[in-house]
Amino acid sequence: MKIALFGYGKMGKMIEQTAIQRNHTIVAKIDVDTKEIDFSNIDVAIDFSQPEAAFDNIKKCIENNVPVISGTTGWGKNYGKAVSFCDEHKGAFIYASNFSLGVNIFFELNEYLANMMNTLDQYTVSIEEIHHTQKLDAPSGTAITLAEGILKNTDYKGWRLDKATSDHIPIVAKRIKDVPGTHSINYQSTVDSLEIKHTAHNREGFALGAVVAAEWIMGKTGVFTMKDVLNLG
Numbered sequence: 563m564k565i566a567l568f569g570y571g572k573m574g575k576m577i578e579q580t581a582i583q584r585n586h587t588i589v590a591k592i593d594v595d596t597k598e599i600d601f602s603n604i605d606v607a608i609d610f611s612q613p614e615a616a617f618d619n620i621k622k623c624i625e626n627n628v629p630v631i632s633g634t635t636g637w638g639k640n641y642g643k644a645v646s647f648c649d650e651h652k653g654a655f656i657y658a659s660n661f662s663l664g665v666n667i668f669f670e671l672n673e674y675l676a677n678m679m680n681t682l683d684q685y686t687v688s689i690e691e692i693h694h695t696q697k698l699d700a701p702s703g704t705a706i707t708l709a710e711g712i713l714k715n716t717d718y719k720g721w722r723l724d725k726a727t728s729d730h731i732p733i734v735a736k737r738i739k740d741v742p743g744t745h746s747i748n749y750q751s752t753v754d755s756l757e758i759k760h761t762a763h764n765r766e767g768f769a770l771g772a773v774v775a776a777e778w779i780m781g782k783t784g785v786f787t788m789k790d791v792l793n794l795g
């Protein structure tokens with residue numbers, strides 16, 4: 563496949579390596595200064611850019627009939643508009659807050675556990691995420707997806723960053739040098755605590771998931787998730 567990278571930072575570079583290993587070609591590396599893009603030479607675009615850039619990048623690809631995979635986080639308020647835009651233009655689009663196989667299994671486990679814990683009033687839940695100090699957004703996209711998974715299965719009303727209230731899930735975001743991404747869910751009672759945790763050791767899992775999603779979307783029309791790509795039911 564001929565792949566265009568929107569964003570050539572830490573993730574863009576890792577995706578380039580993975581894509582080449584899987585016999586794909588990187589035909590464009592697009593950043594904020596790119597003046598013109600030859601969409602006719604692109605099979606699929608992969609966007610790992612910045613919160614303010616992702617929505618425009620996605621729209622550009624869809625308008626030009628190029629399927630687009632986005633892993634950029636921190637632009638969630640525009641996700642609904644991106645879905646409508648893709649539907650109107652009969653495009654192809656996948657966003658995932660986390661492309662790694664391990665985290666996508668963790669998402670399923672989180673929902674299953676939340677559903678079980680919902681009847682047990684003695685436990686309160688909290689989410690913690692730890693990332694490197696260059697990260698622009700907080701909480702992480704993955705932490706938001708985890709909170710949404712709990713909200714779907716419990717009576718909590720929402721989530722709050724760094725704040726505990728009785729009806730909102732608190733998310734604590736920590737920034738520590740070089741940490742690729744650690745997420746944990748903790749259920750606490752006066753007698754015990756129960757924790758599930760995912761630790762990324764490097765960025766390879768994110769990159770592989772994004773390239774696999776790009777391979778999967780070829781020839782398809784619609785808005786999909788990693789659940790579709792990984793056939794997680």
Ligand SMILES: NC(=O)C1=CN([C@@H]2O[C@H](COP(=O)(O)OP(=O)(O)OC[C@H]3O[C@@H](n4cnc5c(N)ncnc54)[C@H](OP(=O)(O)O)[C@@H]3O)[C@@H](O)[C@H]2O)C=CC1
Pocket residue numbers: 568569570571572573574592593594610611612613615619632633634635636658659660661662768
């Ligand atoms: N979904 C997932 O699995 C994962 C998601 N992420 C997310 O991916 C995003 C990128 O992460 P990471 O690679 O670590 O960040 P980096 O800051 O290392 O890279 C982002 C790159 O995007 C460039 N950029 C800025 N504006 C634009 C634009 N308008 N169009 C294209 N590129 C642009 C930046 O250029 P410049 O430096 O010149 O501004 C930079 O090179 C983040 O939102 C992060 O949260 C990260 C890992 C996994």
Ligand SMILES: O=C(O)C1=N[C@H](C(=O)O)C[C@H](O)C1
Pocket residue numbers: 635659660693697701702703704705742743744
């Ligand atoms: O910025 C990062 O690095 C990461 N961002 C994603 C997020 O916000 O959840 C995914 C991963 O944890 C790494």
